[in-house]
Amino acid sequence: xxxxxxxxxxxxxxxxxxxxxxxxxxxxxxxxxxxxxxxxxxxxxxxxxxxxxxxxxxxxxxxxxxxxxxxxxxxxxxxxxxxxxxxxxxxxxxxxxxxxxxxxxxxxxxxxxxxxxxxxxxxxxxxxxxxxxxxxxxxxxxxxxxxxxxxxxxxxxxxxxxxxxxxxxxxxxxxxxxxxxxxxxxxxxxxxxxxxxxxxxxxxxxxxxxxxxxxxxxxxxxxxxxxxxxxxxxxxxxxxxxxxxxxxxxxxxxxxxxxxxxxxxxxxxxxxxxxxxxxxxxxxxxxxxxxxxxxxxxxxxxxxxxxxxxxxxxxxxxxxxxxxxxxxxxxxxxxxxxxxxxxxxxxxxxxxxxxxxxxxxxxxxxxxxxxxxxxxxxxxxxxxxxxxxx
Amino acid sequence: xxxxxxxxxxxxxxxxxxxxxxxxxxxxxxxxxxxxxxxxxxxxxxxxxxxxxxxxxxxxxxxxxxxxxxxxxxxxxxxxxxxxxxxxxxxxxxxxxxxxxxxxxxxxxxxxxxxxxxxxxxxxxxxxxxxxxxxxxxxxxxxxxxxxxxxxxxxxxxxxxxxxxxxxxxxxxxxxxxxxxxxxxxxxxxxxxxxxxxxxxxxxxxxxxxxxxxxxxxxxxxxxxxxxxxxxxxxxxxxxxxxxxxxxxxxxxxxxxxxxxxxxxxxxxxxxxxxxxxxxxxxxxxxxxxxxxx
Numbered sequence: 001x002x003x004x005x006x007x008x009x010x011x012x013x014x015x016x017x018x019x020x021x022x023x024x025x026x027x028x029x030x031x032x033x034x035x036x037x038x039x040x041x042x043x044x045x046x047x048x049x050x051x052x053x054x055x056x057x058x059x060x061x062x063x064x065x066x067x068x069x070x071x072x073x074x075x076x077x078x079x080x081x082x083x084x085x086x087x088x089x090x091x092x093x094x095x096x097x098x099x100x101x102x103x104x105x106x107x108x109x110x111x112x113x114x115x116x117x118x119x120x121x122x123x124x125x126x127x128x129x130x131x132x133x134x135x136x137x138x139x140x141x142x143x144x145x146x147x148x149x150x151x152x153x154x155x156x157x158x159x160x161x162x163x164x165x166x167x168x169x170x171x172x173x174x175x176x177x178x179x180x181x182x183x184x185x186x187x188x189x190x191x192x193x194x195x196x197x198x199x200x201x202x203x204x205x206x207x208x209x210x211x212x213x214x215x216x217x218x219x220x221x222x223x224x225x226x227x228x229x230x231x232x233x234x235x236x237x238x239x240x241x242x243x244x245x246x247x248x249x250x251x252x253x254x255x256x257x258x259x260x261x262x263x264x265x266x267x268x269x270x271x272x273x274x275x276x277x278x279x280x281x282x283x284x285x286x287x288x289x290x291x292x293x294x295x296x297x298x299x300x301x302x303x304x305x306x307x308x309x310x311x312x313x314x315x316x317x318x319x320x321x322x323x324x325x326x327x328x329x330x331x332x333x334x335x336x337x338x339x340x341x342x343x344x345x346x347x348x349x350x351x352x353x354x355x356x357x358x359x360x361x362x363x364x365x366x367x368x369x370x371x372x373x374x375x376x377x378x379x380x381x382x383x384x385x386x387x388x389x390x
Numbered sequence: 391x392x393x394x395x396x397x398x399x400x401x402x403x404x405x406x407x408x409x410x411x412x413x414x415x416x417x418x419x420x421x422x423x424x425x426x427x428x429x430x431x432x433x434x435x436x437x438x439x440x441x442x443x444x445x446x447x448x449x450x451x452x453x454x455x456x457x458x459x460x461x462x463x464x465x466x467x468x469x470x471x472x473x474x475x476x477x478x479x480x481x482x483x484x485x486x487x488x489x490x491x492x493x494x495x496x497x498x499x500x501x502x503x504x505x506x507x508x509x510x511x512x513x514x515x516x517x518x519x520x521x522x523x524x525x526x527x528x529x530x531x532x533x534x535x536x537x538x539x540x541x542x543x544x545x546x547x548x549x550x551x552x553x554x555x556x557x558x559x560x561x562x563x564x565x566x567x568x569x570x571x572x573x574x575x576x577x578x579x580x581x582x583x584x585x586x587x588x589x590x591x592x593x594x595x596x597x598x599x600x601x602x603x604x605x606x607x608x609x610x611x612x613x614x615x616x617x618x619x620x621x622x623x624x625x626x627x628x629x630x631x632x633x634x635x636x637x638x639x640x641x642x643x644x645x646x647x648x649x650x651x652x653x654x655x656x657x658x659x660x661x662x663x664x665x666x667x668x669x670x671x672x673x674x675x676x677x678x679x680x681x682x683x684x
Contacts, residue, residue: 237519
């Protein structure tokens with residue numbers, strides 16, 4: 001009896017295989033993203049964005065008549081796990097394309113694997129400039145804005161609002177803090193601002209008051225900071241306590257004030273300005289339609305990760321239809337210079353470094369929420385192409 | 391020069407004073423518990439965090455800040471009492487009391503920290519500053535809330551010293567610290583005095599938590615921020631001495647505040663700890679002697 005069942009199931013299995021082979025095969029897209037751990041919230045947005053766009057594309061007839069199928073793997077925000085899971089998706093699931101990596105380490109590591117496997121990947125989240133600069137790869141694309149674009153957009157806004165402003169810099173004393181301050185400083189120099197001094201505070205500082213004397217004496221119009229997490233809470237609170245926020249505009253990195261700490265900062269966050277690649281508040285009709293669909297599907301607002309992941313599926317669709325193929329070399333050619341439509345408007349992938357050029361937004365905190373105060377055009381924000389590998 | 395004093399030096403002295411008063415409140419609890427029970431309470435920082443979180447929770451249901459300054463220590467008293475009777479008293483008479491109680495309180499501190507994380511989540515919170523604004527004295531900008539902290543904390547320190555040195559209750563505490571068996575035979579309820587003193591120390595840490603929450607924000611690992619400094623203060627001041635802890639607390643926080651103007655704040659901590667090491671070498675019993683012994 002058992003052997004009969006076995007034979008029967010083998011027959012049935014073979015039957016399903018042959019029928020699916022008869023219909024058009026789905027295009028498989030692997031998604032290696034953190035579904036558990038600290039970055040699970042980001043992974044959730046990535047998943048929601050990809051699923052929503054895939055549903056829309058499939059309902060409209062798919063890509064060249066083929067449906068898109070997403071295959072998810074949890075990378076736990078750990079580059080070595082990400083590589084393992086990506087390898088599995090390339091070798092076992094035979095995916096045509098891969099996306100989802102969140103931290104920059106994962107994106108770089110999976111990018112190397114993609115080169116070895118002759119596949120293409122795209123990140124929709126990672127910020128590190130190096131991914132599309134000195135560590136660029138012919139097999140890696142980025143459809144979200146990198147850190148340099150945020151910084152350039154903010155500086156462009158500042159030069160209009162506060163021409164020739166005196167800027168004081170306060171960064172956390174480690175690699176990210178020093179590089180963000182240096183990047184913004186070079187942007188400020190470019191737009192004609194002036195430095196009023198800079199200090200670097202240790203991570204987890206209890207007090208920032210020892211810098212306030214220098215800050216007060218320098219009388220800057222603008223304070224730029226890239227502290228994050230609880231450090232932001234303390235810095236902003238103490239600035240407010242010592243009455244320093246009254247005559248000064250505070251600008252910062254996009255990770256300085258976030259959903260995690262904005263309520264703890266409270267009133268001291270009012271007026272804070274930063275540059276981002278997306279905001280749910282963007283007033284274009286494309287974005288309104290997207291936000292509505294996203295809310296209906298998930299009961300949540302999209303953030304930049306959700307929006308950029310949503311946009312990626314449309315970039316892939318446009319590129320496959322342009323190349324008339326999912327084959328790596330043809331698809332790469334199609335992606336280079338591709339223009340496609342996203343919730344943020346039209347984006348272009350720069351052929352020289354595979355970085356997407358897009359409109360950037362300057363957002364300001366008002367009544368405890370970010371609102372868009374200005375847009376900076378793509379070419380003004382993207383910065384130089386420094387990729388030399390291809 | 392004048393601008394330097396107005397803008398830099400004077401505000402920093404006040405900042406140091408406010409921090410000093412808060413550290414002394416944390417250290418007082420530690421030093422009383424050590425002087426009396428001979429127990430090094432490694433979970434003291436977490437009681438400070440607990441005070442801040444209770445204040446946060448009560449503040450969210452609408453209790454004003456002034457009421458919190460009374461309600462939080464009142465709630466912390468029974469918690470401290472139960473912890474002493476339920477945990478510390480059980481291992482108090484073990485042969486290696488220092489090590490056993492140190493490990494016990496260290497473990498308990500970890501449990502408390504994770505408990506706070508489970509209940510309140512890992513993100514920071516902050517109550518609004520109850521006295522916003524600042525006054526300008528001779529061109530120096532001083533936040534009102536920090537001035538309030540210095541005044542209120544100073545009163546609390548004075549009250550603690552009066553209770554320990556000038557009341558009948560304080561006499562019982564000092565007697566029990568000096569000679570446990572003699573005090574017991576003279577009718578001092580030693581075990582209750584122990585638990586009571588522990589609870590008192592915990593309540594002081596709780597008040598420090600309430601006072602500092604608007605400035606330093608509230609998060610599960612906040613207990614680690616002050617515990618090293620508080621231990622340094624009681625070592626320099628003399629383990630178990632209230633006066634010593636006060637002097638050492640004010641001195642060390644000024645050293646920290648002023649030195650961080652001239653060197654990176656990363657180096658301010660090593661200076662403070664170096665003073666502790668020098669003190670241990672030159673004068674191991676600290677500035678003042680132990681509680682009940684001086």
